[in-house]
Amino acid sequence: MSQTRYAGLGRLGVGTPQANPTVEDEFAIMPPRGMSSNVVRLTSTAEDPLERLRRYIEDLDDTLGDFDVLKPAVFGFACTGSTYLVGHEREREIVAACEARRGYPVVTAAEAILWALDRLNARRIVVIAPYPAALVAAGQTYFEGQGLTVLAKHRIETATADTRGIYDLAWGQAAEALAGLDVKGADAVLLSGTGMPSLPVVAAGHASGVPVISSNFCLAAKMMSRMGRDDLLDDGLGVVGWRDRLAEALR
Template identity: 45%
Template sequence: MSGRRYDYGRTAMIGIGTPQANPTVEAELRIILPPGCALAVNRLTSSSDDPMQRLRDYLEGLEASLDQYDTLRPDAYGFGCTGSSYLIDANAEVRIVERIEERLGYPVVTATAAIRWQLAQLGAKRIALASPYPPALSEAARAYWTGAGFDLVEVRRIDTGSGDTRSIYTLGSEDARPAAEALGRLEIDAVLLSGTGMPSLALIADAADSGPALLSSNLCLANRLSDLVGLPAPTGWRSRLAEALAPIKGAPAR
């Protein structure tokens, strides 16, 4: 961590990049990370109408996106988009990250790199994937995790009813529950709920202590960012989640 101190974010200043229409990354990381961490969020943008090209643009244009921070230098930065890594050559991603770290002077971690780190921490080799993606991106995800050396036992799609990846943002945790529970009965080490746009903390909070670990892109990203700034894995987020999901007194029923 840097020697700077802020009134807000005295524990750490964490940078987060989130796809332009994604409402989930920032919300879940604010719940997971301890209150002493401040989030500085920038939007990953693309003008492409092609969902796959948009995802590529987010990562290929990351260095330019970080210029939004001007002189701000976070203690660590998390790229909050899993699908981009499934479509970019892995070596090209490494070069992008290394170039940014050398120029800006702070660590940068992608969501997929955070997931790989978390799986390594758990010693997990046999995994299953719950995928809220259209078929082509689901297949790219399969190729990515297989190419990364994992035994990917099953990929189970969560249908959003659209080929546009932005339709993920309409999902709730309950939409992923059938897939997560089915995959959790397999002889595997971990179930990955892929995609930073799909809410998942309620599912993880409900998961049994026995059986395969249930992980999400956002939880792994928060854990890795905590590690990079010298903090232990976040605890206490379940109570913050309960508070965030509690009904608002006096609010009209929806």
């Protein structure tokens, strides 16, 4: 461990939507001790929630400039909805340009989900999301475009049609939605949305044994892998020790 600074295992850069509190909460739990999460806000003044999500990723290089001279070991873009809206090809273009200019790896939450599903050999999925209907549909189109089959999707209702309503959810609502779903035939259940608290639901899993994953959960694991630290991942894709840290956080 470095004797000159904190975060001897490495500094993570994380971009979270401007009003999203959940990413920071869950990234305080998932990475191992000795690794820091340095957070920047994804911002937009757009009134339309879907346009706001598009701006988060289209303006990503400008956002990374807010780090100034700080160069994280890897940067995680913690907003799945942005990718669903612009599509896989445009996302790859933006990521490649940012990596070339900034000089460090950039991982998106949507990319991390695909990576996790591949590691699980999961091709048929059930999706739970607290998005507006149009964004749920965009997510289904995105996954089916990557060769996956969405067997079922469940939309968790929020207090408003604005995507900011996600931030008022409790993890119990995701657990309730999962308990009421038929997951027969599914290889995995995805809790999509970085603003929806999900780690306790991922930890509890499903009675059928079907793996349960979430946007933030996948993003943290993929970031470890991009750092070359697959040794920090356990067989269930989680970062080693995350369940103990979750239990401590919930006390």
